[in-house]
Amino acid sequence: MSPELVVESDAELSPGRTAVTEANSPNAVLSPGHNAVIEVNDLKKVYGDVKAVDGVSFHVKKGEVFAFLGPNGAGKTTTVEMVEMIRTPTAGSILVFGKPLDSNKSEVRERIGVLPQEFKSFDRLTVRETLVYYQKLYDGALWAVDEIISLLHLKEKEKTLYTNLSGGLKQRVGVGISLVNDPDIVFLDEPTTGLDPRARRDVWKVIRLLRDRGKTVFLTTHYMEEAEQLADRICIIHQGKIIARGTLEELLAKYGKRRVLTIAGGDQGRIVHLAESMRLKAKIEDGKVSIPLPNNDFVTDILSKLKTEGIMYREVDIRRSNLEEVFLTLTGEKLGGEEDEV
Numbered sequence: 001m002s003p004e005l006v007v008e009s010d011a012e013l014s015p016g017r018t019a020v021t022e023a024n025s026p027n028a029v030l031s032p033g034h035n036a037v038i039e040v041n042d043l044k045k046v047y048g049d050v051k052a053v054d055g056v057s058f059h060v061k062k063g064e065v066f067a068f069l070g071p072n073g074a075g076k077t078t079t080v081e082m083v084e085m086i087r088t089p090t091a092g093s094i095l096v097f098g099k100p101l102d103s104n105k106s107e108v109r110e111r112i113g114v115l116p117q118e119f120k121s122f123d124r125l126t127v128r129e130t131l132v133y134y135q136k137l138y139d140g141a142l143w144a145v146d147e148i149i150s151l152l153h154l155k156e157k158e159k160t161l162y163t164n165l166s167g168g169l170k171q172r173v174g175v176g177i178s179l180v181n182d183p184d185i186v187f188l189d190e191p192t193t194g195l196d197p198r199a200r201r202d203v204w205k206v207i208r209l210l211r212d213r214g215k216t217v218f219l220t221t222h223y224m225e226e227a228e229q230l231a232d233r234i235c236i237i238h239q240g241k242i243i244a245r246g247t248l249e250e251l252l253a254k255y256g257k258r259r260v261l262t263i264a265g266g267d268q269g270r271i272v273h274l275a276e277s278m279r280l281k282a283k284i285e286d287g288k289v290s291i292p293l294p295n296n297d298f299v300t301d302i303l304s305k306l307k308t309e310g311i312m313y314r315e316v317d318i319r320r321s322n323l324e325e326v327f328l329t330l331t332g333e334k335l336g337g338e339e340d341e342v
């Protein structure tokens with residue numbers, strides 16, 4: 001496996017470090033800066049022969065949606081449940097709200113909300129009863145159940161039994177449960193797995209609302225599109241190790257292929273000539289002119305030059321890079337199967 005290169009541009013650099021470092025060693029992570037609410041260093045969890053989590057280091061900033069992206073069995077749930085204090089690490093350190101977890105357990109319990117993977121609730125409670133039940137488990141500052149119901153658009157269903165809700169509505173109730181203590185950090189472990197595209201988008205809306213409310217969202221997912229759509233920053237985990245991290249743009253720039261403009265029809269020789277006059281490399285492939293683009297500005301330039309020079313064409317298409325391609329570049333494997341496409 002190739003070593004990870006850290007590409008975060010927004011992290012503060014420790015003295016003597018450069019912006020590109022080898023990762024997965026304890027000293028390799030760029031300083032998280034003062035606004036990190038979670039800092040994980042060289043975290044490990046071993047089950048017999050299985051290194052479920054094999055020395056991961058990352059930080060999560062206050063108010064961001066942080067996506068922890070990886071395929072089945074990568075170590076996502078194991079990692080997140082160590083941060084949630086559900087599992088005990090084999091080694092490594094975890095700081096939440098700036099303090100080591102060991103010294104901070106009750107504060108963390110009060111200030112985090114959790115939607116576990118494959119969440120289920122009581123079949124015979126209504127939506128409202130469910131939220132009230134979970135809220136009673138907490139003291140202190142609470143988020144009014146009425147407000148959670150309206151935030152999640154569950155008003156019409158508040159008297160419906162949990163067992164009679166659709167999968168998407170059940171997940172929304174699960175998100176609602178994670179909010180009853182008005183947490184600062186919300187952990188959502190695969191919140192949209194098994195949902196149809198519409199229900200998935202409803203959950204995405206809720207995640208955006210949470211970010212608008214200033215919450216930090218730790219989103220665990222194996223859907224690359226979910227990370228692309230929602231995340232401020234992304235960590236990709238594979239076989240217990242973090243293999244890349246950064247904003248979507250940083251990851252695409254570093255590991256994705258460049259965008260390619262294709263032009264079909266028309267006088268292809270003249271189109272190639274025009275692209276070359278703009279210092280772009282162009283070639284004819286499958287009956288289309290294919291032009292790799294250094295950046296998007298070239299699209300409008302090329303199209304306006306085609307127009308002024310009276311060069312005709314039938315259609316244009318831009319193929320953009322995505323996280324699937326990033327994952328393939330890094331691991332040689334596909335992240336998700338066809339059924340994962342939304």
Ligand SMILES: Nc1ncnc2c1ncn2[C@@H]1O[C@H](COP(=O)(O)OP(=O)(O)OP(=O)(O)O)[C@@H](O)[C@H]1O
Nearest residue numbers: 047050052070071072073074075076077078079222
């Ligand atoms: N309690 C356990 N005992 C033994 N092995 C475990 C245990 N929990 C997890 N593992 C193993 O650790 C590895 C990581 O599992 P984990 O559940 O963290 O992956 P994940 O990334 O959350 O996957 P998924 O997308 O399927 O939820 C897997 O090989 C899994 O079988």
Ligand SMILES: [Mg+2]
Nearest residue numbers: 076077078117
């Ligand atoms: Mg999991």
